[in-house]
Amino acid sequence: MKPLALATALILGGCASETPSTLPQGVTLVESSLTQSGLHIPYEKYQLANGLTVVLHPDNSDPLVHVDVTYHVGSAREQLGKSGFAHFFEHMMFQGSENVADEQHFAMVTESGGTLNGTTNSDRTNYFETVPANQLEKMLWLEADRMGFLLPAITETSFEVQRATVKNERGQRVDNRPYGRLGEMSSYALYPQGHPYSWPVIGWMEELDNGTVDDLRAFFKRWYGPNNATLTIGGSFDKQQVLQWVDKYFGSIPRGPEVNDATKPKVTLDSDRYLTIEDKVSLPVLSIAFPTVYARHEDEAALDLLSDILGGGETSIMYKNLVKSGVAVQAGTGHGCRELACEFSLFVVANAGKMPELSKIEAIVRDSIDEFVERGVSSDDLLKAQVSHEANTLFGLQSVRGKVSTLAYNETFFDTPDLLQADIERYNAVTADDVMRVYNTYIKDKASVIVSVVPQGQTQLQAAAPTVPVRTPIAKETLKHADKVTDTQVADNFDRSKVPGSGAAPQMVVPSLWQQQLANGIEVMGTQSLETPTTTISIALEGGQRLLSADKAGLADLTASMMQESTAKLTTEQMALELEKLGASISVSASGYRTYVSVSTLTKNLDATIELLRQRLFEPAFNQEDFDRVKVQSLQMLQHQSKDAGWLASTAWSRLLFGTDNSVGQPTSGTIESVSKLSLDDVKGFYKQQFHGGNASVILVSDLEQKAIAPKLSWLGDWKGDATPWPELKPMPKLAGNTLYLLDKPGAAQSVIRIGRRAMAFDATGEYFEAGLMNFPLGGAFNSRINLNLREDKGYTYGARSGFNGGPELGSFSAGGSVRADATAASITEFVNELSGFAESGMTAEELAFLQASITQSDALKFETPSQKARFLGQIQRYDLPTNYIEKQGKLIETLTLDELNQVAAKQLDLSQMIILVVGDKNSIEEPLKQLGYDVVSYKL
Known part of the structure; x- marks a missing residue:
């Protein structure tokens, strides 16, 4: 099978106009890829006199635009003892600026029919909006105002409100979530004190408490200048007009202090470092992390493929030795790369009913790594990893936002907006020898950080006694606070306080759809989408948990899980391998009223994917061995969810509203009591009850026309069985007010x-x-x-x-x-x-x-x-x-x-x-x- 990039030429974007012959004063064209051939995202790159980089991606396929402003500043630019400022600024920059009143940024974007958000990581902060195309000028005005005129809006009051909001965010996402502290504590142990990745992006809360308004203002002045930012715009726009707007609103903002690339200190460990976290959890978790390279290092691609081979899905060694064997509920690997450093990580969620001792889990993980050395790297290993990377790349570019985000990321960190073809080629160039070489260089006999997360009071389950000292907060009195910062005056030749108007409303383009009925009456509805050469198929089966009595809650979900296991012809691992080699996925999921069979694939591999779909739908093996493992995993995950506040609230809420004796009042995952009683015969019976042609309907979205794709699903017309009637609901509980x-x-x-x-x-x-x-x-x-x-x-x-x-x-x-x-x-x-x-x-x-x-x-x-x-x-x-x-x-x-x-x-x-x-x-x-x-x-x- 030939990798996609070598077989297909694709330009991701709509019709691109020519470069304007005249540019606004102070705007310089740096480079253009509009006429480039092959797999790429068309763009033009400009620079303003104040250093702002501007990347334009024309795409007229939809009447919308996506605006992204990425600042090359994240938590890695913070000072030791003053963590959390970059993330704090993500919040502050939504609180208004000199010409935008408090809370008006969200209001203006929402009223414009758009969506917006901002994100912060260790290396960058970005703000983005997707709006109808006629709202672009207003978005540029908003982004320019908070880039150049934010300081007047930073008050003690807004500072304290957002400090409280950040604390609430940490409470919700970290402190009140099972395993919420795992990532930050692993980084604390992996990186030496003072390394930019040794503290969490959200910051240590006592350090956020120590910050002052003047500290925050000084941080803004240091890092949020136009010369440390990239403005990326994609969608339907007039290029000449856009450049005029960009120059008008951003051009007069003064250049900030010069920003140099941060150094990439090599991280090494002299010996294994063990750390234990006691948490409100039921399932022990083991995390092992090795320091490796940095983003776009020559070994990054090979390490990524090593990660996929070791722990990527049901064909991996980790899955076989830990999940398939039943000693773990989940297991996997990852190779997360950031600007300054990467981490090769392995994680295992232990099956507490079979092997809760993380020391034993660690031994199996290390044996699995040794097994990889003995087994080596097969051609299938490389192919599935490479095709999977290509497919994920394309599926991530189905929206203007996806393409703009890619351009902004690459420009911010590598000064080259479009690296699509180069990335595909560097992954496809990885050989088996490369994978073994990076294993020997970064993993074999190398020290790592091993974190055990155990239920409170059960430290006997940890992998080993901690060897990492408890974190000591930096003394507040040793911190030096910033002096008061004054704002820089900006000279404009227009009234910046005036909100720009909107252009003519774009015409809404509703997808043109087609419908047909198969021989057995199954309704098929489809539409063509030319963004990427991909196909999405959704088969919906009416019923789901609604067909069941309350004491069978979880059966629809368990049946869906079993339908992702072995078929009569292929084992679970063989099916997974075939799908990975195609860059395709076939997933089955249950809800309260439906079961969905969802297919995503590269259109060039559609026929082969459909053959696998046929097997999955009509020939499930329903093996006892698969069932025993899946049932144990379901029960262990229910035990885990019982510690999550959100799950507890959702489950209790459904029961209170709809009653415990109705299946609609029970979680679709079931309860420990209901799932414990389910058998393989129950699964087989429910499959016969729901998987009828009379319950099914089909949705198709593809780059193929109806005449090309509809015949490929004609075999569904042979699917037998009538629609299954729903049982009568039991009376609903009386809701007592007050x-x-x-x-x-x-x-x-x-x-x-x-x-x-x-x-x-x-x-x-x-x-x-x-x-x-x-x-x-x-x-x-x-x-x-x-x-x-x-x-x-x-x-x-x-x-x-x-x-x-x-x-x-x-x-x-x-x-x-x-x-x-x-x-x-x-x-x-x-x-x-x-x-x-x-x-x-x-x-x-x-x-x-x-x-x-x-x-x-x-x-x-x-x-x-x-x-x-x-x-x-x-x-x-x-x-x-x-x-x-x-x-x-x-x-x-x-x-x-x-x-x-x-x-x-x-x-x-x-x-x-x-x-x-x-x-x-x-x-x-x-x-x-x-x-x-x-x-x-x-x-x-």
């Missing part, structure tokens, strides 16, 4: 809150749709009332929302979020005040205008990628919607009045029909909750 259910999670750093009730089933243009519109300003957007109150004003949470969730027969409404444990009672008060206030007074005329503009204009972003197209077609098919239902929704948005939406609010937000669920530390929060006046009921799963 009741608060408290589920104890001892020691929880945060509390998870849910407030709500049962609500309507899905509809596209009726009451459910109207309720979703009503909720948008209440809790559906970032700058909604609920989120601004609890996150931005009070600092109780990292994020709070409300919304309606509707399916084919049931629905619910809930408001909630994860909040600081000490703010649990106060947060409930704020949630209730917001809900009751909205029910009584409704939204304002300004909020109505905001939601109308936001939702209407966002339609331009709905149909870009194959997955978005598949979801659109799937909704039409599932709910038998007219193909123009989006137009009908648009007319409703335009015509619904304030009174009509406020009537919906009064009806749907009746607190007397709502219950409250809190998952948190009962000892610390129960008494404050009782003081709120609710009937507090202790609840157990």
Whole structure:
């Protein structure tokens, strides 16, 4: 089989216009790849006089643009003892600037119909927006204002609010999450003190507490100048106009201090370093990390392929020796590369019921590494790893955002925006000898960091006694704070305070779809997508867990897992190998009402992938050996999930709303009690019950036309069996208003809150749709009332929302979020005040205008990628919607009045029909909750 890059020439992008003959003064064309042939992302690279690099990627396939500003600063640029500043700035740069009021950045982008976010890692910080094409000038104005005019908006108040938000983020993502501290502690042990990767990106909280406003201002002045940034724009735009806007808004921003590339100190370990973390977990975890090279080092590709061979999926040695054998629930490897250093890591989630001792797990891991040496590298090993890399590269470029992100990353770190062909070639050039060489150089007989994560109080399960000293915080009194920083004046020849207008609204392009019916009545719906030479197939089977009684919860999910195991012709490992060699995936998953069979493949390998799909659908082996292993893994994962606050809240919420005697009130993964009782005969029986042609429907999204692809699935027309009727639902539980259910999670750093009730089933243009519109300003957007109150004003949470969730027969409404444990009672008060206030007074005329503009204009972003197209077609098919239902929704948005939406609010937000669920530390929060006046009921799963 020939690697893709050597067999196919592909240009990723729409029609590219010619380079403008005249450029704005101060803008210089550096290079252009618009006429380049082969596999590449077309771009032009410019530079402003102040050092700002500008990369333009024209793509007219959709009426949208994606804007990315990447600053070459991450946590690695922080000073020892002042960690977390780069991530802190990600938050601060959304809080307004000199000409953009507090909270208005999110509001403007959302009202423009766009999406936005920012991310920080060790090496860079980026901010990005995807908006309808007519909103581009406004986005450039917003990004320029926070690049050049942020300091006036940094106040003590905003500083403290965002410091609280960062702490809430850490609480939610690290401290209140199982294994949340594993990554930061592994890095702490791997890198010497003072190395830029030795502290976490989010920072040590005591160091964030030590920071001052002046420290933050000085950090901004040092690193956020235009000469340390890359502005990348992709999508549908007029190039000459864009360059004029870029020059207008960014050109006058003064150059910042010079920035040199950071050094790449080689990391070595004299001996193995052991570290143990006691955590609120059920399954012990072992992590082993070796220091290797750095990003784009000549050995990076070979190390990546070594990682794939050792632990990448079901064909790997790690899978065979640990997961297949049953001693682990999960096992794998990775080779994470950053600008300054890479880490070759191996991880194992132990099967606590069979081998919880991590010392024994470590021995098997090391034996597996030795086995790799004896086995060597086969041609299949190389082929599957190389084709997998190529396929993942292409699938990641199905959106303008994906292409822009790739260009921005490569330009920031390697001064070359498009490395697509070069990357494919360097991976395809790796030989078996290369893989063995890097193994001998970086892994064999080399020291590593071994981290054990064990349940609290069970240190006897650790791999070895810790040899890493406990981290000692840097003394606060030794830190030197920055002097007060003054802002730099910028001379403009226009009024920067004036918000740019919008161009003519782009025409929404709804995918043109085709439909046909197979011989047995299966409905097939498809559309063509020319972004990449790939095909997506989704086969939906009605029923899922809804077909089951409550005591069989988890059977649909277990059956789906079994259908990813052996077939009559191929073992699990053989099937995985064949798919990897094709750059394809076939996954089976279950939900409350459906089971999905999802296929992604390079179109050139579609026929071979379909043959494997046929086997997976019609010839599952259902071996007892596979079942025993999969069932144990399911039970162990349920044990693990029982320690996760989010899972506890979701499971309890479903039971409270829909009842424990209904399957819809149970988690689709089941419970330990229900799954323990399931047998292989149950799986075989459910397969016969659900996998009927009468339950199936098909969605196709491909670069092929209907006449080329539809015949390839004609064999599904022979699928026998009628639709399976759903059993009658048991009566729903009575929801007693003014009741608060408290589920104890001892020691929880945060509390998870849910407030709500049962609500309507899905509809596209009726009451459910109207309720979703009503909720948008209440809790559906970032700058909604609920989120601004609890996150931005009070600092109780990292994020709070409300919304309606509707399916084919049931629905619910809930408001909630994860909040600081000490703010649990106060947060409930704020949630209730917001809900009751909205029910009584409704939204304002300004909020109505905001939601109308936001939702209407966002339609331009709905149909870009194959997955978005598949979801659109799937909704039409599932709910038998007219193909123009989006137009009908648009007319409703335009015509619904304030009174009509406020009537919906009064009806749907009746607190007397709502219950409250809190998952948190009962000892610390129960008494404050009782003081709120609710009937507090202790609840157990």
